Amino acid sequence: MxxxxxxxxxxxxxxxxxxxxxxxxxxxxxxxxxxxxxxxxxxxxxxxxxxxxxxxxxxxxxxxxxxxxxxxxxxxxxxxxxxxxxxxxxxxxxxxxxxxxxxxxxxxxxxxxxxxYQSTNDTFPTAVTIVLFRDLLRIEEMVIALQATLVQKEKTYSLIPIMGRTELQDALPMTLGQVFGGWAGMIERDRWRLHKLKDRVRVVALGGTAVGTGFPAPQEYVFAVEQYLRDVTGLPLARSQNLPDAIAHHDDWSELASGYLLLARNLEKLCNDLLLYTSSFLQEMTHPEIQYGSTIMAAKTNPVLLEWVKGMCMRAAALCRLVEDYHAAGNLQLNAFVPFIAEAMLEIADLLQRSLEGMIRFLEIVVVNTDTMARHIDHSRAMLNLFLPVVGYEKTKAIAQKMPSFSNLEDLKRWLAENGFPEDLQNLCDISSLTRFIRKIPKEKKP
Missing domain, CATH: 1.10.275.10 (Fumarase/aspartase (N-terminal domain))
Structure with missing residues (x-):
């Protein structure tokens, strides 16, 4: 011992x-x-x-x-x-x-x-900062990898149509590439936020001893220990220019927790979307059967990876808010809850690393059901919105009210022809015209 x-x-x-x-x-x-x-x-x-x-x-x-x-x-x-x-x-x-x-x-x-020449009050936060900085570097790398995966999917599916939905209702067609591109944009902001946080998190309190005055350490030691810390760790750490502040306040860690909170929430949102796309209701994507889904229902596959990632993100988000509470609990020249902050931040980093690993793995194995996506578009009355730029809102609404259900776009074209709608309107039944900004819109012919 x-x-x-x-x-x-x-x-x-x-x-x-x-x-x-x-x-x-x-x-x-x-x-x-x-x-x-x-x-x-x-x-x-x-x-x-x-x-x-x-x-x-x-x-x-x-x-x-x-x-x-x-x-x-x-x-x-x-x-x-x-x-x-x-x-x-x-x-x-x-x-x-x-x-x-x-x-x-x-x-x-x-x-x-x-x-x-050392105090718990300057050495412990410094050790925590070293760990937080290394964890941040690793998480940033994984966020970059997730963004790259999403961007690659955006390119792969740039021409695959899918029904866009708002408030869980069919809205307008778009491409699956645009869906992945939207997710990539969300994760890109996480990447940028975390990158900027590195400059904040690298500041240490070492040399401030008990309350930031440095007593009884000589100035030569304070300067030397900063350089040696960089050499020993290989990290771009810097001594705070306001050591009483660095010892008393840890809002930099709370700020990091806020960045992690946004990442956790964005990953949770991504999980929510993918859970809907892989659900029995839509079936536009398939969660591969990577293990048994039930001990009694042999034909059932559960979205275990997405549920795992979502559960970890929810826990990470709760811990991020707890860090803010611990930070606010400090008094005067010291925060007595630094060990609790450290424990929470280390768990948050672990949860986010595993969440990112799980999400990247899922995106690598998810099955995209393009036939199902096309069928949903063919059957959706949202396709009638194609007529909106030509005949206006009210006439489009009237067409939608008179129009019977149709099984595909050819049925829609036939119905339009049989009911005397002009050929230009029939030719609008093109999904691609709804998924891009540059489109040719024919003018409604005046009688």
């Missing part, structure tokens, strides 16, 4: 839990940057102690001591308990290395050695 007394006390208070591995890694990177900066600016540690600390931190970063990180993120104290858990692991392991490798019988202290 590598952790010590303070972790044991926290276990009694908060119980045992698991911290996400990527947060442990990020905290290790913060610790490494701090040790490197201290040694560069002060030569504070004897060489053997310095090497032992770095070795212990590297092991922590590699995941070797993940099982020793036992304090749940649902904790009081703004993350102090988890921070002490990290400090005690590093101090304990570095002491072992110092004894075994260098035969130096010195016990390293989790605060006086490992935690020099």
């Amino acid at each position: 590598k952790y010590g007394k303070q972790t044991e006390l926290a276990l009694q208070n908060f119980g045992r839990g698991r911290v996400p591995e990527k947060l442990i890694r990020a905290y290790g990177e913060v610790k490494k940057a701090a040790i490197l900066a201290i040694q560069k600016t002060e030569r504070f540690f004897p060489p053997e102690v310095y090497e032992s600390l770095l070795a212990a931190i590297e092991e922590l970063i590699s995941g070797k001591w993940n099982e020793e990180c036992v304090i749940p993120l649902q904790q009081g104290g703004a993350g102090t308990s988890f921070h002490m858990n990290i400090n005690e692991i590093i101090a304990s392991r570095a002491t072992e290395i110092l004894h075994q490798t260098y035969n130096i019988q010195r016990n390293l202290h989790p605060l006086e050695d490992v935690n020099r």
Whole structure:
């Protein structure tokens, strides 16, 4: 067991839990940057102690001591308990290395050695920021992939007609490519929003220590630790120019949650549309049978991928709103609920990554039923709207009221001819004229 007394006390208070591995890694990177900066600016540690600390931190970063990180993120104290858990692991392991490798019988202290010039209040948010930035990069990549998939579908189905619907009623024909293009535009806005958020999220509080004043850290350390943090993480992180603000307020995370909320809602909207298109009511698309749909109805296929994605998006959206509540719960110079924000944001990122993966997979395997789409257009009285530019609203309405049901556009043309409508009107029965902006509209002939 590598952790010590303070972790044991926290276990009694908060119980045992698991911290996400990527947060442990990020905290290790913060610790490494701090040790490197201290040694560069002060030569504070004897060489053997310095090497032992770095070795212990590297092991922590590699995941070797993940099982020793036992304090749940649902904790009081703004993350102090988890921070002490990290400090005690590093101090304990570095002491072992110092004894075994260098035969130096010195016990390293989790605060006086490992935690020099650091506070939970600047290191914990910095570790969280590292994780959030990496998650944001990954989600942005997946949003780009989803947009590309939709754009490709837009091109593939650019000439395939489908009935457009408003308020669940037939409206006007359009192309399936235009449907996919509409979805692609929605996801493109998510891509742009997330891209702009990267500049906001990359700002860290490291060097501000407890309340943003930097006490008792020297200025040389504050400058050095920022550079080392960039080097260690490989990320374009930047120290806040207003450290009291960076420690007290986390509206940047809340803003990120708002961006994620819009992404989750847009994915949910996409699921809703696809659930309708694949439903028994429309059957214009088919959800492939990728597993049994029922334990009793052998012929039933359920839209499991779409339901899975939609369910995760709904949960992500709820957590996004919770982040806003946690952000608003801060008081004065510190938000005690940073660990709760971190837990929610990490789950949101996981849910969105899996949702995006699921949606991309679905779009790759969905079956488009063009014959069904064409049949729905042929049978729809919405096709009578073709006459609107020529004869006007009222006459079109009168035709619709007198017109019996028809099974295809040829039936419609015959009915028009039999009832004395001009040939120009009959020739309007062309779906493509309703799906594009450039169209030739004949003028109604005056008697």
